[in-house]
Amino acid sequence: MSWEIQSLLLVWGTLVGIDLVTVPQAMIARPLVAGAVAGALVGDLGTGLRIGVLFELLQHDILHLGAARYPEYGPATVGAVSAAHAASGALGLGLGAVVGLLTGLLGGVSMTAVRRLNTRAVHRAAPALEAGDVNTLVRLHVTSLLRDGARAACVTAIGLGLAAGVRWYLVGTLTTRGAIVVAAAAVGAALAAGTAGVVRLVGRGPNLGWFAAGLLGGVAGAWLR
Amino acid sequence: MAQVKPPFGRVLLRLFTVQASWNYERMQGVGFGVAEEPFLRELPGGQPTAEYRAALARGAHFFNAHPYLCGLAVGAAARAEFDGASPQEVERLRTALCGPLGSLGDRLVWAAWLPFASGLALIGVGLGLGWTAIVGFLLLYNAVHVALRWWALRAGWAYGTRVATALRQPFLQRAEAALGPGMALAMGAALPLAAGYLGGPFSSWGRATVAGVATIGFVLLRWRGLRVTGFRFGLSAAAVALVTAWVWR
Numbered sequence: 001m002s003w004e005i006q007s008l009l010l011v012w013g014t015l016v017g018i019d020l021v022t023v024p025q026a027m028i029a030r031p032l033v034a035g036a037v038a039g040a041l042v043g044d045l046g047t048g049l050r051i052g053v054l055f056e057l058l059q060h061d062i063l064h065l066g067a068a069r070y071p072e073y074g075p076a077t078v079g080a081v082s083a084a085h086a087a088s089g090a091l092g093l094g095l096g097a098v099v100g101l102l103t104g105l106l107g108g109v110s111m112t113a114v115r116r117l118n119t120r121a122v123h124r125a126a127p128a129l130e131a132g133d134v135n136t137l138v139r140l141h142v143t144s145l146l147r148d149g150a151r152a153a154c155v156t157a158i159g160l161g162l163a164a165g166v167r168w169y170l171v172g173t174l175t176t177r178g179a180i181v182v183a184a185a186a187v188g189a190a191l192a193a194g195t196a197g198v199v200r201l202v203g204r205g206p207n208l209g210w211f212a213a214g215l216l217g218g219v220a221g222a223w224l225r
Numbered sequence: 226m227a228q229v230k231p232p233f234g235r236v237l238l239r240l241f242t243v244q245a246s247w248n249y250e251r252m253q254g255v256g257f258g259v260a261e262e263p264f265l266r267e268l269p270g271g272q273p274t275a276e277y278r279a280a281l282a283r284g285a286h287f288f289n290a291h292p293y294l295c296g297l298a299v300g301a302a303a304r305a306e307f308d309g310a311s312p313q314e315v316e317r318l319r320t321a322l323c324g325p326l327g328s329l330g331d332r333l334v335w336a337a338w339l340p341f342a343s344g345l346a347l348i349g350v351g352l353g354l355g356w357t358a359i360v361g362f363l364l365l366y367n368a369v370h371v372a373l374r375w376w377a378l379r380a381g382w383a384y385g386t387r388v389a390t391a392l393r394q395p396f397l398q399r400a401e402a403a404l405g406p407g408m409a410l411a412m413g414a415a416l417p418l419a420a421g422y423l424g425g426p427f428s429s430w431g432r433a434t435v436a437g438v439a440t441i442g443f444v445l446l447r448w449r450g451l452r453v454t455g456f457r458f459g460l461s462a463a464a465v466a467l468v469t470a471w472v473w474r
Contacts, residue, residue: 024241025292026367027339032346036359049350053419056347060412061446061455063335071456089426098467101460118248122255129255129285132278134262137285141259144246178470180431185466186459187423188438193455194419195439196446198412201336207409214413221352221414222421 001042001082001164008041009078010156016074017152021111022145029074031055038081047088051080051096054187055104057194063201072107075152076100079159086167091179095166097186103159114151118144229307231382232263233375236299239263240374243295251287257299257319258285264303264382280306283315290323291330293373298322300381301388308385318386325392333397334373337404342366344411351418438462 012034020029027033032052039048055073062070077100084096121140122129128136174182202211243256261284268277283302290298298319305315342365349358380391420439424432442462445453 021247022242022245025244026370027342027363030343030362032343032350033359033363036356045355049355050423053347053350053422056343057419058455058459060340060343063331090431093423093426094463094466097459098463101456101463104456105460115248118246119250122246122248122250129258130282132280132282134272134281137255137258137262137281141242141246141255144248144255145242148245174470175474178473180427181434181470181473182463182466184427184431184434185438185462187427188435189442189455189459189462190423191416191420191435191439192442192446193459195416195443197455198340198409198416199447201340202409202412207405210406210409211413214410214415215417216413217410218348218351218414218417221348222417225352225418225421 001085005042006082006160009038009082009160010153012037012041013075013078013156013159014149014153016078017072017107017155018145018149020072020074022148031059031073031077034074034077035081038078039085042081042085044081044085047084047092047096048081050093051077051084051100054093054097054190055080055100057190058104060201061193061197063197069112070108071101071104072111072155073100073104075107075156075159076102076104078156079103079163082160083163083166086163086171087179090183091171091174091176094174094179094182094184094186095170097190098170098182099159099162099166101186102162103155106158107155110151110155114144114147117147229267231303232267233378233382235263236260237296237375237378240292240296240299240378244292251285252289253292253295254285254288257288257295257302258282260295261299261303264299265306268306276306279312280315283312283319286316286319288319288323290326291334293334293370294326294330294377296374296378297326297381297388297391300378300383301385302381304382304385310386314386318388322388325389329392329397333401333404334370337401337408338369339366341404341408341411344408344415347415347419348411351415351422 016029016034019026035048035052039045055077059073080096080100083099084092087095125136125140202208239260243253243260246255247253258281265277265280266272302315302319305318342362346358346362381388384391424435442458445458
């Protein structure tokens with residue numbers, strides 16, 4: 001993969017990373033969007049969409065409630081697409097899932113670390129904030145924004161590095177049968193996570209009937225395709 | 226209150242960054258202060274006054290709510306400052322709004338509108354719409370997202386300390402009532418289509434493995450005592466699969 005494409009993926013992953021919490025929360029951080037654009041950048045929309053769907057399902061297990069801690073799947077999806085692009089079909093899906101899950105873990109940890117750094121900075125600036133100093137307030141805010149941008153760039157870069165490592169090491173090492181096992185495990189886990197998340201959201205109330213109706217419609221649609 | 230032209234545009238733009246400085250001490254407080262600041266510049270006397278600095282310091286105190294509805298509190302707090310409310314009243318207003326705005330936003334957006342829009346996008350991708358599904362998702366989701374932020378800011382400014390009235394708007398209750406079934410229907414349809422889409426490249430035994438892992442995972446995730454999350458299960462399943470692939474050559 002050329003340096004130009006890697007750079008574009010890095011920029012895209014950074015934008016995706018800051019969208020999740022910092023600005024503007026327009027949902028380009030959703031794996032479906034992040035994956036599709038990353039796929040288009042590497043010239044493989046199909047792989048981007050497939051990886052996007054996989055991580056979108058995993059994302060449905062997460063509710064962004066309050067100050068909850070969760071893995072970050074946006075930049076992870078960008079790294080996953082970069083890894084998956086190296087191999088077609090099930091093999092690509094499996095490699096992408098491994099890279100994406102590890103990068104997602106790192107993303108979640110890094111968000112907590114940035115929030116701690118923000119807390120320290122706010123604590124230090126407390127006297128100026130209490131005095132109503134607008135310059136301190138704005139500087140604090142802009143610095144935090146840049147800090148999250150640097151974090152997102154680092155996470156994406158590590159994800160892309162992992163993807164390069166996986167492409168170099170695993171593609172020639174795994175047998176087709178082994179690759180299918182890895183991919184099947186990842187897809188199965190994503191389906192389990194997505195279903196469990198949605199069932200939790202739907203609950204046992206009146207929405208359960210609507211969910212069942214949707215399920216029937218979806219099964220019919222999948223069967224007809 | 227003196228006649229002022231509220232700088233809604235500038236405040237709205239800043240509200241998009243309200244969580245940029247999120248921290249464990251003041252949570253969204255610093256972002257709240259940054260967003261409210263253009264309003265406060267319009268206070269009598271402007272920036273150099275002690276009133277401006279005191280109001281700005283209050284604006285940056287602890288606050289946490291749903292980011293899309295933060296504007297309601299920003300508008301209401303700024304309006305209260307303009308209406309000459311006491312510092313204690315402004316602080317009480319901000320504190321009182323944290324819970325309701327957080328709860329309403331979580332129910333309306335994170336638990337209903339977002340999964341509904343995501344479900345539609347998954348259905349679109351599953352049916353082979355590709356880009357159309359992705360662009361449609363972004364447009365649909367953000368039309369409501371931006372409208373909600375805009376409404377919240379305007380309503381907060383319009384109602385001031387009586388902002389609780391804005392939260393009882395019938396359209397909010399109707400939206401919540403309609404989005405629950407809509408989300409359940411869309412996500413119900415999306416799951417089998419996503420399974421079919423992801424299962425495409427697999428042979429029959431590969432699909433059987435997918436079904437087996439999905440079933441085990443679903444049971445483990447529903448078994449609350451185990452404290453398993455989708456992420457942990459995914460990571461464990463991938464690790465076990467990698468070892469299996471290594472051994473079974």
